[in-house]
Amino acid sequence: MHFDPLHLRAFTTLMAEGSVSRASLELRTSPSNVRRIWQSLEEQLGDHLFVSGESGEVLPTAAAKLLDREMSPLLAEIRRFENSVQRMHDQGRTLRLGADRNVFNTRHFGRMFNALRRDDRFRVSFVEVGEDDGRSALEAGACDMLFAVDGTPGRRFESQDLPPLKFDVASTRPREDGQALSPTELADLDWSLAAFAKTAIALDTLKKIEASGAGNGRLCSQNHFLRWAEEQAEGNTREAIVCVQPASFTRLPQVSFVPLESVPGFPLCATYLKQHPYEFLPSIARQMDRTLSAPPDGCRPSLS
């Protein structure tokens, strides 16, 4: 004998509510549908389950009490399932944040990571996702939310633009005041832009910097920039590199960073699956936007 799960659910509701109309409200269906299920169960069991009392009340028969009793192991297992799910929610669900290693290695990302880490709803972990693997990582579930400079297009994805990754100028010419550099000051230097996203965005950004009066610059890769700052090779005449300052790396003492004024940085975008089981993703994407828009705690770290 096989019981339709929906019929069992209707039966337990009818047992609990004691009236067809109340059960139908609880089940969000019509009273006639509840009656139909009731009748179909009676046919299946060859016995009456309820007798109609006065004023629409229904009273369970011995057969209904038997079915109710026999259902208890099943209901106990279902409760165990629900309790396990609840426990997983209480302990905090795993939230895997994916990003390219360059995006990860920024203070911007560090701030987001810390803000999320303090949230009880989940436990965060970081997953490195290669520049071209974003789409598959999101679809496969390797990461729940992906942070990338150029976004991750896809019909199944939802995206939230975040405040951009701000630029600093790394320079070998120490600047006494530590004040922000304006693009026109850049024009006096031999400079490049360290790109860590796809070239199209980097080129676009380069043009914007040039247009704001910075003269002519070139593009170099983030790796190139890191090598330059870590071990300036002989004969490398480049004087300054516009970059997103890495959160951690070892640099030569003569390289210093100053913020670059009036040029927006690289765009940053959080992407997640529209039909992701975590209902809180849209809200935390907005929360990230607010976190990053707020001024950082304290002042910028010393650049000496």
Next chain:
Amino acid sequence: MDADLHCLETFVLLADCGSFSETAVGLGISQPAVSQRVAKLESVTGLRLFLRSQESLTPTREGRELLGIARHILGEHQRLGIRMARHVRESKGTVRVMLDNSFASTAMSTALSGDSSLDIEFASAGKCRPWVEALELHEVDLVVTGSFLEAGNAPSLQRVELERQRGTTIAWNRVYFDFDPARFKFLEILRSTLLVPSERLIPGYLPFLERWCSGSYGMLPPELIAYDDELAARDACLTGLGILIFPGEADLRMQIGGAGLGIVKTSEFPLPDAFSYSAYLRKEEQNPKVLATAAKIAELHRAAQVWERRLQST
């Protein structure tokens, strides 16, 4: 009780076979419906249950934990159906009987159906779980089946033996296999396909035969075709598909004596009375209807034997 059992069933099957298309076929639904059910379960639980990649589908840690409970839920759902069916049978006085697919059982089924004092429901041996389990779970009340040696003896069951037969019968179509029954050697047939009873038809025989072949002769036949059904095995033997090897007096049971086959009965196996045809029921069975049906089965079988012997002697 918001957990949707259809979704849980899909979840378990998908985790077991790891393929959306196979799951769809297994459940008789479309592939998008499989994805939709899993997505629904993921959204209801608010958890990721699977990691999906192009090559594989693996349950996440949470998925693995819930999978265990989901199996229990489905098991309890199934057992609920079995228990309620039993209550219904008890209140109606119906007895559920499973018969093996043998000639004797076909005759038994006809005789039982003809008896108006009994209210019997037949369970098809092919569709149920293995019969020992089916009896223990009360899915059926009585099982009538052939078995080999001690194969059917479970501590929870009692056995009403209807018949015992010795040795083994080997039968073949003489056109395709020109063995001489007078100078028959067992080793000869190991070079051909053997037609044997499956574990559903005569439990215990096939594993025994395989052990016997590899133990005594160091080889297995090129192919062993196992039959759930005596009639199908008999037809295959008559057609010449292979050599039939069944325990006991299979030629008499399957009525192939008159077909001009080569037949050898061997007791080369040192196993007297190895085959039995018995009725099994639960040891603690109290239901008078079940006990009465068991007695009736024994009576009907004796009557059939007497009738058969009379037929053979004339």
